Amino acid sequence: MTHIRIAYKSIIIGLLFFILIRPYAVYGAETREIGKEIPRxxxxxxxxxxxxYDKQNEFKLAIEQYDRAIAVYPEVAAYYLKRGEAFFKNKQIEQSIEDFTKAIEIQPENYEAYFDRARSYVAGNQKDKAIADIKQTVKICTDTIRINxxxxxxxxxxxxxxxxxxxYDNAVYDFSRVIEINPRSDDAYVRRGIAYGMEYEFDLAIADFSKAIALNxxxxxxxxxxxxxxFFSERLEQAIQDYSNVIRLKPADPVAYAKRGFVYMMSEEAKKAHEDFQKAKSIDPQVAESIGWRMAVSGISYSHIAANVPEKDDFDKFLLRDIKEYFNANQNAEIKYEFLRKGPDQIGVSPPDYYLWVEINDNGNRQAGAMRVTAISKKTFGISTYLTKEAIEKNFSDVYKIFPLTVCVKIANKI
Structure with a gap:
């Protein structure tokens, strides 16, 4: 079943993945030292x-062009990387793995190739290999930071x-280091603002976005x-102002028109909403429909979150109470937990789930493990799954059946 993260997450990731998360791609860069000018x-x-062709989602045609580029210059990692992505999007998983592997052979420090291959391994149900590649991705990035x-x-x-x-905690740290080194980097403030938003630190996120705007x-x-x-804070007039500023800067942006139209609709300004939706459709019908659908679904998702997650002051109290009850522990038992993923996962119309690493000491009886809990009616947490550390070590494949891959990576690090 498709995971639908709480509103802000589900929209931002889909909307800005290629704009902000991966702008430093090396596609094409390796051609600077590869032979004669005409073939190059x-x-x-x-x-x-x-x-x-990739931009037009014509993946088969894109693959044909990458084939020709590779035939001329087979030493260029970027060509394999992009063809691998096209194979992946075209659901040719084994071919994508082969291309990412070739890109790694040519350019062993290409962290993107490892991460993309991890994604293909997940799709091919080779999750142990996926985790290994994810760890290698982080290691490569960390090694380069040590050097410089x-x-x-x-x-x-x-x-x-x-x-x-x-x-997101580590992401905030890295973007903060960029700001320390270059306090006028509006890009770093935007990135850190996204990370804060993913952690539901909306005031900090707004402050960072505002700082970025002040700088640029x-x-x-x-x-x-x-x-x-x-918008998600129900400050609709301010949302409209910001979307209007996007339109001022990018008059042909269908995303901003569709979003502003949705907010106008929520504000019961039907005429303005209709005008914005029509404008978005005239620019790009697919984008207009996609944005409207995402915002509508995310609104529903958010309503389930709001209806089930306890208030901030009650969250820890209720969670510790229900974990203690699950273990049938004494009142003086010591229980510690940390989130394996901050914030809830919303699956369809079910109550939201949280993923935790839990440690308990009940009169000298110690144990630890991974837990999935469900927030119910703002007052209760139901424990749907608990795997002890020993059980995980014995059969890690069970973890994949229950937890998302990014959570599996953190569980692997725990053991």
């Missing part, structure tokens, strides 16, 4: 055509990997993201 230009032209601790791009690279792993009044991403938070 020929390969690059095939590669460029492949990128254009003042290089802001390296922190950005590692931060984006942490974002993709739902490890043309940063349309900062306006767009701040508008998202204003």
């Amino acid at each position: 230009k020929t390969a690059q032209e095939y590669y460029r055509r492949g990128l254009e 601790p003042k290089n802001t791009e390296k922190y950005i690279n590692r931060g984006q990997v942490y974002m993709l792993l739902d490890d 009044s043309s940063n349309d991403a900062a306006f767009l993201l701040r508008g998202e938070i204003y």
Whole structure:
């Protein structure tokens, strides 16, 4: 069943993955030292055509162009990386793994190739290999930072990997280091604002987006993201203002029109909503429909979160109470927990789930393990799954059946 994260997460990840999370891709960069000029230009032209087909979701045609580029210059990792992505999108998983592996052979320090291969391993149900590649991705980024601790791009690279792993605390750390090194980096403030938003620290996120705008009044991403938070915080007038600023900066952006139209609809301004939806459709019908659907579904998801998650002051109290009851522990038992993923997962219309690592000491009887709990009616947490550390060590494959892969990575680190 498809996971639908709480509103802010489900929209932001889909909307800005390729805009903000992966802008430092190395596609095409390796051609700078690979032989004669004419063949190089020929390969690059095939590669460029492949990128254009990719943008149009014509993956088979893109693959044909990448094939030609590779035939001319088979030593270029970027060509294999992009063809592997096209294979993946075309559901040719084994071929994508082969291409990512070839990219790694050519360029062993290419962290993107490891991460992309991990994604293919997940799709191919080879999750042990996926976790190994994810760990290698982080290691490569960390090693490059050790070599050059003042290089802001390296922190950005590692931060984006942490974002993709739902490890927002570490992502915040890396983007904060960029800000320390370069306090005028509006991009770093935007990235850290996203990470704060993923952790539900909306006030901190708004502050970062606002700082980015103060540094660069043309940063349309900062306006767009701040508008998202204003919308989900029911500050509709401010959301409209931010979406309007995006439209001012990017008059042909269907996303901003669709989002502003949705907010106008929520504000019962039907005429303005209709005008914005029509404008979005005239620019890109698919994007307009996708944005409207996401915002509607996310609104439903958010309503389930709000209806079931306890208030902030009660959350810890209720959770510890129900964990203690699950273990039938004494009142003086010591229980510690940490989130394996901050914030709830919303699955369909079910109550929201949380993933925890729990440690308990009940009169010297110690145990630890991974737990999935469900928030119910703002007053109760139901424990649906608990795997002890010993059980996990004995058969890790059971973990994959219960927890998302990014959570599995954290569980693997625990043991």
